[in-house]
Amino acid sequence: MPHYWPDMPFDYLEWLVPVLPESWLISLYEQAKAQKTTHLHDDPYVRPVIRISDKIAVKCGHGVAPGEAATQQYAYQHLDRRVVRVPRVYRYFQVKSNSSWPIGYIFMEYIPGKTLEEVDLNNDDISKRLADIVSELATVSGGAIPGQINGGTLEGYLWGDDGTKDVFRSVDDMNHWLNRRLKLLNKEIDLRPYPLVLCHLDLCRRNIKLLDDDSLCLLDWGHSGFFPRFYEVAAAQCINDDGAYIRSLSNAVKNKANLSEDEEKCVWLILRARAASLRYIFEPRENNLRTLADIESLPPLPPLPPVEPLPHK
Structure with missing residues (x-):
């Protein structure tokens, strides 16, 4: 059973991500991950990045650390957007797994374009x-x-x-x-x-x-x-x-x-x-x-x- 209401207002998800329960956000990520069209790259050696709405992408994996999220957000705040764009970070959290290495989740702005x-x-x-x-x-x-x-x-x-x-x-x-x-x-x-x-x-x-x-x-x-x-x-x-x-x-x-x-x-x-x-x-x-x-x-x-x-x- 999903941990979020079925009529989730995805158009406003960037406003909800900072306050939604972690379990709901993980469910959103897992359901989007099951749809191959939401994957933003297919490299098996790179930690997955999944688009969960038109405006939100999620990076998840062991080794996705709080320092990465904090540094990305600092770059977003301090770099000149006329020179370079950086996705805004909306939320970061870790989930303890069976291993000693926690799983990190970065919920960030999805910016359309081609690599x-x-x-x-x-x-x-x-x-x-x-x-x-x-x-x-x-x-x-x-x-x-x-x-x-x-x-x-x-x-x-x-x-x-x-x-x-x-x-x-x-x-x-x-x-x-x-x-x-x-x-x-x-x-x-x-x-x-x-x-x-x-x-x-x-x-x-x-x-x-x-x-x-x-x-x-x-x-x-x-x-x-x-x-x-x-x-x-x-x-x-x-x-x-x-x-x-x-x-x-x-x-x-x-x-x-x-x-x-x-x-x-x-x-x-x-x-x-x-x-x-x-x-x-x-x-x-x-x-x-x-x-x-x-x-x-x-x-x-x-x-x-x-x-x-x-x-x-």
């Missing part, structure tokens, strides 16, 4: 527009804590397959995470001099909609957060998408950013730390392994693959 996967556009033209959007994101400053609003562990291309495991409560914590991995190359990074700004970090084509008025909308804020601005340059090289699009996007974002030599070195080091995370397991002793003596007590590891030289102006 960049569905349209035939010149990569260079769209990449220049996205580089402008990245610059707009970088005008939104964060505080002293990296990552998403409300904290939490981090997911995404730059953190390895399993994410960060630990929560970063300061830039020093992020430095520690990176330097444990960079020790394999006898390198170090210090991100303290760089302000934290809003970054999306997952600009693949399925996460970008072209709207009827020719504006662009950014979807899926699961990798987003506040980081030094060059994190967007690093992430653009790692996204899971068509090769020609990745190259075009990476070049456009990097050229627009006009990084200093020190910032380019930071990008190089971030990408090497990512490579180490994909190759080795660091987490079992992450909470306790804080000193140089601890690190040196580990058994020797095989070398990383050959690396390209550090960038120079």
Whole structure:
């Protein structure tokens, strides 16, 4: 039996979502999910997004965290709509499941349009527009804590397959995470001099909609957060998408950013730390392994693959 009245006024659902019982909203989601026409993508490796009305979409799944919803809503409130659109968040909640990992639900604005996967556009033209959007994101400053609003562990291309495991409560914590991995190359990074700004970090084509008025909308804020601005340059090289699009996007974002030599070195080091995370397991002793003596007590590891030289102006 559904947990909502049968004549639900769907035209006003955006006003009701903040106050309806969670069980009713879950029933709405499950009934819409059963109708394949409401699915907004068919990628089995991506957490599902379901349209439950003409104005509301729902993202649901393990790992849909409160920080994602809060950061998306912050972006909606602070970014210039003339440059980029962001779906408004109406409601977020978690439901405890049988596992230790709760299921998160984001009820958000549904914005009609086609993703960049569905349209035939010149990569260079769209990449220049996205580089402008990245610059707009970088005008939104964060505080002293990296990552998403409300904290939490981090997911995404730059953190390895399993994410960060630990929560970063300061830039020093992020430095520690990176330097444990960079020790394999006898390198170090210090991100303290760089302000934290809003970054999306997952600009693949399925996460970008072209709207009827020719504006662009950014979807899926699961990798987003506040980081030094060059994190967007690093992430653009790692996204899971068509090769020609990745190259075009990476070049456009990097050229627009006009990084200093020190910032380019930071990008190089971030990408090497990512490579180490994909190759080795660091987490079992992450909470306790804080000193140089601890690190040196580990058994020797095989070398990383050959690396390209550090960038120079």
